Amino acid sequence: MTLAATSGPPGAGTGPSPLSAVFSDRAGDESFDGNSVNMSVDPLAQALRTLDSISTAELEVGTDLRTIVGAPTEVSAVAPPATTGDAAPDLAMVLQDPGVADAPLSTTPGQARREAILDGAAALFAERGYHGASLRDISRRVGISHPGMLHHFASKEVLLGAVADRLEAHAQGLLDSVESLQGSPKALLAALAGPWNPTQHSMALLATLAAETVNPDHPGRYRISRLRLVHEHVLEQVFTGHAERGLLVEGVEPAFMARSLFSLLLSLTVREHSVRALQQDRTADPIRDVHNFVRLCIVD
Numbered sequence: 001m002t003l004a005a006t007s008g009p010p011g012a013g014t015g016p017s018p019l020s021a022v023f024s025d026r027a028g029d030e031s032f033d034g035n036s037v038n039m040s041v042d043p044l045a046q047a048l049r050t051l052d053s054i055s056t057a058e059l060e061v062g063t064d065l066r067t068i069v070g071a072p073t074e075v076s077a078v079a080p081p082a083t084t085g086d087a088a089p090d091l092a093m094v095l096q097d098p099g100v101a102d103a104p105l106s107t108t109p110g111q112a113r114r115e116a117i118l119d120g121a122a123a124l125f126a127e128r129g130y131h132g133a134s135l136r137d138i139s140r141r142v143g144i145s146h147p148g149m150l151h152h153f154a155s156k157e158v159l160l161g162a163v164a165d166r167l168e169a170h171a172q173g174l175l176d177s178v179e180s181l182q183g184s185p186k187a188l189l190a191a192l193a194g195p196w197n198p199t200q201h202s203m204a205l206l207a208t209l210a211a212e213t214v215n216p217d218h219p220g221r222y223r224i225s226r227l228r229l230v231h232e233h234v235l236e237q238v239f240t241g242h243a244e245r246g247l248l249v250e251g252v253e254p255a256f257m258a259r260s261l262f263s264l265l266l267s268l269t270v271r272e273h274s275v276r277a278l279q280q281d282r283t284a285d286p287i288r289d290v291h292n293f294v295r296l297c298i299v300d
Contacts (some may be wrong), residue, residue, distance in 0.1 A: 114152045117142050122163050126205040129212050130160055130220065157219045163205070164223045170195065170202055171230045178234055182241030185298045189291055198268040198286040207269040231259045242298070252297045264293055 038194065107115070120142040124133035135156050135280070139149045153159040174195060181187045198202065210228055213221040232255075239254035268286040 106183075110152070113144065113148075117144065117149055117152055117159070118162055118166065121159050122166065122205055123162070123201070125163060126201060126208050129208050130156070130218065131212065135159075158219050161223075164220055164227075167202070167206060167227055168223070171227055174234045175230065178237045179240075181234075181238045182245075185242065185247060185294070188238055188242075188294065192265075192290045193287045194295065196265055196290075198265055198272050198290070203265065203269040204273050205271075207266045210266060211270075227264065232262050234258075235261055239297075246297050249297045249299060257297055261290070261293065264290060 025139070095183060117138065121133070121138050124138055124141055127133075128137075136146055138159070139146045142149070153162065174191070177191070181191055204229065206224070209220055209224045212218050213224045215221070218224075235258035236254045237259045239248060239252075242248045243252075243254055248257075268289060272286050276282070
């Protein structure tokens with residue numbers, strides 16, 4: 001499905017700009033020759049306003065995330081299995097943690113090495129952030145020479161882009177699973193203990209990168225901000241489905257609930273990888289906390 005931007009800068013020719021162009025990571029920031037481009041509108045604000053202007057019909061279940069975020073076409077996620085009744089799909093198995101991916105069944109040594117580099121980079125970006133992990137740190141983590149790593153990834157910014165591709169594939173899987181998640185609160189609770197689990201590496205990676213993107217010069221600012229909006233959109237669609245079935249407490253707004261829940265997930269992720277390590281009392285359970293929060297708004 002091809003989406004047309006309803007706002008934003010005009011594209012070449014007579015048609016609207018494709019969203020992949022509008023959402024370019026450094027759109028409007030600088031030209032290919034490195035010279036600054038004068039923009040009357042902040043590129044991040046422009047990109048997010050464009051995403052906000054996409055109609056619900058254009059972002060309905062099944063819409064390909066790549067048409068929204070401009071990810072490479074080869075990135076994909078496994079579609080969720082069909083479910084019946086109130087049975088919760090095993091989304092933890094369906095949606096693989098993108099932080100450390102399994103190598104394809106048949107790979108060349110070069111492909112396997114590339115995946116190993118991505119695993120190491122994702123781990124260090126989650127632990128130290130983009131600016132806290134150097135290419136030499138990553139090469140040491142992977143056990144590869146610095147020139148050898150540059151053979152696969154020419155710069156750290158290129159490497160960050162490949163890590164973001166994994167996060168976008170993860171989000172695409174969740175977007176494809178909206179209909180299953182709308183089936184019952186049990187399905188949502190299963191997902192909160194699976195692909196949205198605050199203890200998992202993928203959430204730690206997203207939480208660290210999301211915190212870093214308050215820096216306007218962060219090279220992944222646009223893509224990570226978009227990713228957060230996509231996760232919030234998925235949750236909003238799930239809660240909207242629950243509201244239509246009379247499963248949401250009266251007066252609760254799905255959009256507010258989605259933003260609040262995803263903020264809680266990111267906060268608990270940070271807590272799990274910081275405060276929890278310093279506590280002698282390990283009784284706190286982030287999954288239980290998230291489930292209890294959701295149950296406050298779900299009709300029994």
